[in-house]
Amino acid sequence: xxxxxxxxxxxxxxxxxxxxxxxxxxxxxxxxxxxxxxxxxxxxxxxxxxxxxxxxxxxxxxxxxxxxxxxxxxxxxxxxxxxxxxxxxxxxxxxxxxxxxxxxxxxxxxxxxxxxx
Numbered sequence: 001x002x003x004x005x006x007x008x009x010x011x012x013x014x015x016x017x018x019x020x021x022x023x024x025x026x027x028x029x030x031x032x033x034x035x036x037x038x039x040x041x042x043x044x045x046x047x048x049x050x051x052x053x054x055x056x057x058x059x060x061x062x063x064x065x066x067x068x069x070x071x072x073x074x075x076x077x078x079x080x081x082x083x084x085x086x087x088x089x090x091x092x093x094x095x096x097x098x099x100x101x102x103x104x105x106x107x108x109x110x111x112x113x114x115x116x117x
Contacts, residue, residue: 033099035073039064040096040104086111 028036043049046063048056068074080091089107096104 028099029070029072032070032072033101035068035070036076036096036099036104037101038067039073039077040092040101040106042106043109044105 038045042060042064043056045067046056046059048059048063051059064077068077076095080088083091089110092104092107092110096107
């Protein structure tokens with residue numbers, strides 16, 4: 001029994017170490033994590049990377065509308081919608097880290113966006 005408890009503690013410790021250092025609060029559901037990963041990679045996934053920066057908003061919005069699966073992801077987008085530039089990028093980076101992602105390409109795009117999106 002002692003060995004079983006020690007094994008469970010080891011597994012729990014290993015699982016805890018896999019979460020990012022900035023991850024606080026409740027664990028993120030896998031479906032939400034997948035949505036945040038899709039959001040972070042939306043420029044490539046939507047094909048917007050092959051368009052001029054000023055033409056990317058519509059294909060990105062259309063792609064996200066068809067591919068995000070959780071209400072939580074839609075709610076997150078609504079929450080950060082009023083933000084622009086660095087504050088918006090920082091909010092997305094924070095959420096990506098909370099979801100266990102090491103980085104987020106979309107936040108980098110927002111940091112270089114000169115149109116204010």
